Amino acid sequence: QQQVKQSPQSLIVQKGGISIINCAYENTAFDYFPWYQQFPGKGPALLIAIRPDVSEKKEGRFTISFNKSAKQFSLHIMDSQPGDSATYFCAAGTDSWGKLQFGAGTQVVVTP
């Protein structure tokens, strides 16, 4: 069973638009929530991460929103660019040596 549920499976957004990806988890022991970006044929790379003591974290055009009571978190990509076209994975972990539970991934396509 997947401990982190991610949606949507794919999305298409026009250049300049906002991409929103949502994730939900059940295990309240999770206290570290990273997002990874993966281009075809490559390994994932860390995009941004949040811990549950804050409700929002912003880095450039990327923002994580975190709702601890709902056990949900989301990634917003503002002013989406064609170079953002990639697969995005949410994940959740604890202090247990970096073991992460990944969502199923969202393929984002940004059209010119």
Added chain:
Amino acid sequence: DGGITQSPKYLFRKEGQNVTLSCEQNLNHDAMYWYRQDPGQGLRLIYYSQIVNDFQKGDIAEGYSVSREKKESFPLTVTSAQKNPTAFYLCATTTGGRTEAFFGQGTRLTVV
């Protein structure tokens, strides 16, 4: 040039064969991980190792084996007991819990 090197990039296996995927790192990270990636399923943890000569099973360890004789190396053997080995395999490292996971470029294994 620091990083994680996975080899080979592509690997073909015949039915009944064991194959070994290589993962080498020069980041001096303590922990190493093997993930399997299948379309629509995200990344699933196969094995992980926190220190030399010690490793633990992840969520889908059946049909796989690993060793950790050196800090820099964490090879994965896909045995003939793994009934559906065709997948993209990713090696990762971390310095500990709640820290960024660094991924290699992956090995795509295909059964022929």
